Amino acid sequence: MNGCLALDIGGTKTSAALFTTEGRIVDDYVKTIPTPANEGEEAVYQSIKKLLTHIFEHFGIRREALLGIGVGSPGPLDRTNGIIIHAPLMGWRDFPIAKRLNADFGLPVSIDNDANLGALAEQRCGAVQGLRNVLYLTVSTGCGCGIMIDGKIYHGKNDGAGEVGHLSIDPEGPECPCGGRGCFELYASGTALTAAMRTDMASGKSSLAFEAAGYRPEALSGALLHEAAEKGDAYALELYRREGYYLGIGIANLFNIFDAEALVLGGGVTKAKRFFCDTLIETAQKRCIQKLERNQIRYSELNDRVVLHGAFFLIKEQ
Numbered sequence: 660m661n662g663c664l665a666l667d668i669g670g671t672k673t674s675a676a677l678f679t680t681e682g683r684i685v686d687d688y689v690k691t692i693p694t695p696a697n698e699g700e701e702a703v704y705q706s707i708k709k710l711l712t713h714i715f716e717h718f719g720i721r722r723e724a725l726l727g728i729g730v731g732s733p734g735p736l737d738r739t740n741g742i743i744i745h746a747p748l749m750g751w752r753d754f755p756i757a758k759r760l761n762a763d764f765g766l767p768v769s770i771d772n773d774a775n776l777g778a779l780a781e782q783r784c785g786a787v788q789g790l791r792n793v794l795y796l797t798v799s800t801g802c803g804c805g806i807m808i809d810g811k812i813y814h815g816k817n818d819g820a821g822e823v824g825h826l827s828i829d830p831e832g833p834e835c836p837c838g839g840r841g842c843f844e845l846y847a848s849g850t851a852l853t854a855a856m857r858t859d860m861a862s863g864k865s866s867l868a869f870e871a872a873g874y875r876p877e878a879l880s881g882a883l884l885h886e887a888a889e890k891g892d893a894y895a896l897e898l899y900r901r902e903g904y905y906l907g908i909g910i911a912n913l914f915n916i917f918d919a920e921a922l923v924l925g926g927g928v929t930k931a932k933r934f935f936c937d938t939l940i941e942t943a944q945k946r947c948i949q950k951l952e953r954n955q956i957r958y959s960e961l962n963d964r965v966v967l968h969g970a971f972f973l974i975k976e977q
């Protein structure tokens with residue numbers, strides 16, 4: 660066989676899978692491990708090495724049978740030299756991931772940013788298959804965007820395109836670690852949702868989510884908010900309505916810049932899409948210069964596996 664290994668390195672978990680050359684995950688087997696982000700970059704690398712070794716052993720494959728290893732990682736990256744320039748969640752700075760994996764596994768290695776690989780996967784085999792000019796917006800810890808123009812990822816001068824989490828939507832808003840103020844992800848990311856829950860709980864608002872967390876700020880999570888919304892909790896429904904409003908504003912900005920055929924939303928927060936999708940589309944439609952159709956905003960079909968699929972296409976198309 661001539662398969663590919665795909666690796667999705669995240670701040671909290673890392674996944675790997677073996678793909679056939681047709682783009683199917685062999686045995687539908689995806690192995691996921693926690694990323695030991697607090698233990699430093701060498702510990703993270705060793706855990707990745709162990710994970711890939713596990714995939715080799717699980718399938719009894721020889722490296723000669725593989726085309727390469729595709730890697731999705733948070734950016735910023737230097738794709739040409741296969742270096743993760745800065746990944747604050749994992750404590751990485753100028754980490755030569757491609758060189759290390761190549762030395763350990765003897766295979767060609769290609770890397771790209773996880774949002775870019777999300778866009779690639781959705782355009783090749785997901786929710787916007789066959790369209791040429793599309794965007795993929797991931798909403799999880801932060802917000803990032805993959806941009807496909809005429810069927811190709813648009814990377815920009817420094818591989819830095821798509822940092823839409825730092826579009827300012829309120830110049831007088833709170834300070835952001837990036838140096839700006841009122842950045843989109845301070846309002847719309849999963850981190851922003853849990854931060855709002857903490858503030859609202861402290862100010863005495865009531866919600867089933869706060870009860871479920873035992874009123875401990877550190878126990879608040881997107882999952883508890885989602886559960887509360889499922890039970891009709893007024894606070895949770897209102898917070899998701901606000902989420903839809905902010906996502907709608909960010910997405911209208913993106914359509915006004917790119918006039919894209921469609922945008923795919925992915926990332927953990929979109930699991931609760933039914934609670935915010937109406938507000939999102941209404942807000943975005945109000946603010947778009949061109950007519951925005953409802954089906955131009957779509958939701959990921961590849962979900963947790965989207966980056967792995969993108970990493971497969973990265974290797975296959977080289």
Ligand SMILES: [Zn+2]
Nearest residue numbers: 825835837842
């Ligand atoms: Zn920012």
